[in-house]
Amino acid sequence: MPNVFLTDDIVLSANCPAGKDQEIYWDHPVGADGRIRNNSVSGLGLRVTKLGRKAFVHAYQLNGQRYRKVVGSTVLHNVASARMEVVSRKRQLEGGADPEADRVNPRRKHFLTVHDVIGQYWESHISGLSNVSQGAFVRLVAGRLRQAPSNVSRRGHNKKKAYSDFGKMFGDRAFAAIKPSDIEQFQRQFASSPCNHNSALSRVSSLFNWAIRMQLVDMRNPCTPIRMQKVMRHRRDYSTEQIRKIATYIFYPVMEVPPETDHLDGFAKRDMALVRARVLTANDQMQELCNYMGILFLTMARPSDLNNAEFGHFDLEKLVWHKHNTKGIKLSRSIYEYSFRSVPIHPKVAAMVRAQRARWPESKLLFPSHTDQTQPRDNFRKGLDRFKALEGVPAHFQLYDLKRIAISLMLTGQGVSHDALSHYVDHKGNLATTAIYDLGLVDPLRPVTERLGVLLGLGVTVDDSHDVIDAVAA
Numbered sequence: 001m002p003n004v005f006l007t008d009d010i011v012l013s014a015n016c017p018a019g020k021d022q023e024i025y026w027d028h029p030v031g032a033d034g035r036i037r038n039n040s041v042s043g044l045g046l047r048v049t050k051l052g053r054k055a056f057v058h059a060y061q062l063n064g065q066r067y068r069k070v071v072g073s074t075v076l077h078n079v080a081s082a083r084m085e086v087v088s089r090k091r092q093l094e095g096g097a098d099p100e101a102d103r104v105n106p107r108r109k110h111f112l113t114v115h116d117v118i119g120q121y122w123e124s125h126i127s128g129l130s131n132v133s134q135g136a137f138v139r140l141v142a143g144r145l146r147q148a149p150s151n152v153s154r155r156g157h158n159k160k161k162a163y164s165d166f167g168k169m170f171g172d173r174a175f176a177a178i179k180p181s182d183i184e185q186f187q188r189q190f191a192s193s194p195c196n197h198n199s200a201l202s203r204v205s206s207l208f209n210w211a212i213r214m215q216l217v218d219m220r221n222p223c224t225p226i227r228m229q230k231v232m233r234h235r236r237d238y239s240t241e242q243i244r245k246i247a248t249y250i251f252y253p254v255m256e257v258p259p260e261t262d263h264l265d266g267f268a269k270r271d272m273a274l275v276r277a278r279v280l281t282a283n284d285q286m287q288e289l290c291n292y293m294g295i296l297f298l299t300m301a302r303p304s305d306l307n308n309a310e311f312g313h314f315d316l317e318k319l320v321w322h323k324h325n326t327k328g329i330k331l332s333r334s335i336y337e338y339s340f341r342s343v344p345i346h347p348k349v350a351a352m353v354r355a356q357r358a359r360w361p362e363s364k365l366l367f368p369s370h371t372d373q374t375q376p377r378d379n380f381r382k383g384l385d386r387f388k389a390l391e392g393v394p395a396h397f398q399l400y401d402l403k404r405i406a407i408s409l410m411l412t413g414q415g416v417s418h419d420a421l422s423h424y425v426d427h428k429g430n431l432a433t434t435a436i437y438d439l440g441l442v443d444p445l446r447p448v449t450e451r452l453g454v455l456l457g458l459g460v461t462v463d464d465s466h467d468v469i470d471a472v473a474a
Contacts, residue, residue, distance in 0.1 A: 003028035005037045006046055006079045016050045023048050024057065027083070044086045046074070056082040058089055062098060069100060114178065115171040117211050118142045125210060140200045141166045141207065163189035163196075166204055176217045178208075180225045187226055194229035201226055236396055236404070240443040243405055245392035250297060251348065253290040254390060255283045282386065288359065289383035291352040292367055293402055298346045300406045300425045302327055303399050307376040309366045311357055313340070316350045328426035343424055407437040412444035 004010060006027045016023045027044040029036050045057045047070075056071040071077065071085050089099040122145060126137050138146050143165035166186055170178060183204065190197035205223035212221065238246075258279040261272045295306060305326050313322045322340040329337050356366050363373040370377075380399075388397055403425070410421050411434075422434040 005029060005031035005040055008079055011046060011074055011079060014046060014048050016048045021050055041083045041086050044083060058086050060093055062093065111174040112216060114173055114175050115167060117175045117216060118167050121207055121210050136199060137203055141203050143168055176219050178222050180222045183222050183226050194231045198228045201228060236401060236439060238405055238439060242392055242394060249390055250290050250293045253286050285383040286386060289380045289387060291355055292380060294352050295349050296399065296402045297406055298349050300403050302403065310364045311366060314353050316353060319345050319347065319350055321345045326426050341426060404437045404439050407434060408439040408441050411438055
């Protein structure tokens with residue numbers, strides 16, 4: 001590598017010798033004419049490649065390691081400016097700083113985009129959630145992560161979604177550059193749907209909270225100034241009489257009497273036999289559904305808890321159910337958890353479990369699928385339709401309402417502490433969560449108005465009413 005005092009003329013005339021990939025001309029006090037110059041800078045070099053590309057380089061040592069970094073192209077720098085740049089870098093080295101620390105490399109990525117953070121958030125957190133949670137996140141935040149359907153069809157091909165997901169709107173923007181005004185623009189799409197507004201806002205807010213906790217960005221959550229919208233929910237009212245009828249139908253199932261076929265023959269007997277088989281099948285479905293609903297009602301369990309319940313989870317002698325993989329365990333933020341949570345069960349529940357054992361002697365699951373006993377039962381649609389058709393059962397009845405009804409009844413002062421109730425329903429003493437399930441039953445409030453009527457003289461004789469009113473006034 002030649003040593004020569006660099007000048008602009010040498011930069012123009014320098015070339016790479018044949019057979020080499022590059023040649024570096026190092027700045028040296030002795031010029032090409034043999035004269036000695038006094039403004040050369042050690043470590044400065046001119047690199048010339050075999051393709052004719054030229055650039056100034058700086059060779060230095062830092063922490064015992066040798067480095068050679070490009071200062072700039074000869075198109076942007078002349079020799080004088082290159083020397084000044086190298087002198088500045090040497091001063092940083094003398095101060096113990098790395099001259100490359102604050103340098104911007106245009107070929108590298110300099111900021112996290114929204115798409116980058118969404119991808120990391122998916123791998124770190126969302127991928128471990130349920131399919132429903134993943135689907136909602138994909139629908140509202142990360143449409144590009146939507147998986148291709150197993151069966152490709154044109155169903156919904158011409159249906160346009162009424163809103164754009166967050167990643168589609170701001171995917172290429174710097175994540176740290178997102179402002180509350182951008183969140184407001186995104187949320188404006190859901191002005192007519194408070195549910196979608198709140199769902200989208202909570203998921204985008206969780207995305208930013210996660211990025212801040214992981215120190216990917218140093219910023220405030222831009223979702224904080226945006227408020228949730230109030231959602232007006234439809235009440236699912238149940239009267240005491242309706243609850244009594246539902247309980248009666250569950251624990252004393254209504255069965256259809258199968259027709260007799262012994263007195264028939266020919267085609268009439270065949271047709272009646274088909275009707276009889278249909279009735280027996282419907283009765284069997286109703287019996288299993290009532291066992292399912294009875295356990296839900298008496299244990300105040302979630303349907304998802306019972307779907308995956310196994311016979312081995314029940315201790316029928318001690319009347320205990322060891323609930324595995326419950327929603328409470330999955331959502332718990334404790335640093336440790338037991339593999340199951342145990343709750344006492346009613347003797348009627350034990351009887352229903354024994355009935356299911358007799359029905360499915362080869363299955364591990366309490367309510368297995370009829371087609372594959374290794375899989376849980378997917379639905380009770382037909383049996384539930386027949387149950388809702390019974391007299392006194394509201395059309396809005398759902399399986400999850402059994403948990404709500406049971407909790408609502410126990411919250412009306414049945415001699416059981418609310419804390420014990422909260423622990424029993426897998427809320428770990430969180431009374432605020434337990435109160436969410438309260439249906440606000442009207443009938444338990446009747447003693448309030450009845451007592452008020454007594455005080456106002458409406459529940460006593462006319463002669464005594466004046467005395468009651470005077471006593472209240474006093």
